Amino acid sequence: MIIIYWKLFENIYMIHENYKMLLFDLGGVIIDIDPSRTENEFRKISNKSDSKFKGLDYRNEKYSSELITIFFKYEQGFLTDSEFRDGIRKIGGIDRNDEEIDEIWNLVIQKINNSVLELIIKLKKKYSIMVLSNTNNIHRVYFDFLTEKIFKNNFSALFDKVFYSYEMGCRKPDKIIYDKVVDFSGFRANDIMFFDDMKENIKAAENNGMNSYHVKNKKEFKDYLSTLL
DSSP: HHHHHHHHHHHHHHHHOOEEEEESSSBTEEEEHHHHHHHHHHHOOSSOOOOGGGTTTTTHHHHHHOOHHHHHHHHOOOOOOOHHHHHHHHHHHOOOOOHOOOOGGGEEEEEEEEEHHHHHHHHHSSSSEEEEEOOHHHHHHHHHHHHHHHHHHHHHSSSEEEEHHHHTTTTTTHHHHHHHHHHOOOOOOGGEEEEOOOOHHHHHHHHHTOOOEEEHHHHHHHHHHHOOO
């Protein structure tokens, strides 16, 4: 029995030693999110049917709609902030100014998970730490504001490098975004451990040769990060 436990420890230790870069998703990993808050608020102020907003929480529901199309285009940087807001107004039948649209759009972001981010920052002493997130400029401005209030720096300053979908012209789980991370990070795919809350993103990373950790439980996730210290 002792030999079995030692072999298990030895394997975990060897795997950890092989990692050179830790790559983190934001929403559902470092940032607590609830897309239903935005979806429900848009429904309240819209003069269109509820079906227009289906799928905004694409983690649990796959649905094709005009709104999802412009959302994904916005996350890939194919739309400006103004074009996105105008699309929301037109498709959703919403009469609100820019500031109000942004406020509702940012309801999805609940808070920065401080204890998780603190752990990750400690890991910077041992690993290169980077971010890979499907996001957009309105959300980025808001979560950087929240992060700066607590940590006195935004994500770009806290991490060695950030990869945001809207700046890269592609989004997870498209293969090209993982290729770009490998190319621009300077690390080989098998040097990277990727953390994400969505199974499809994890699978795509693994198909690209990365190691992965599927974040499903925050306590287990923090316990695992602690083993990397």
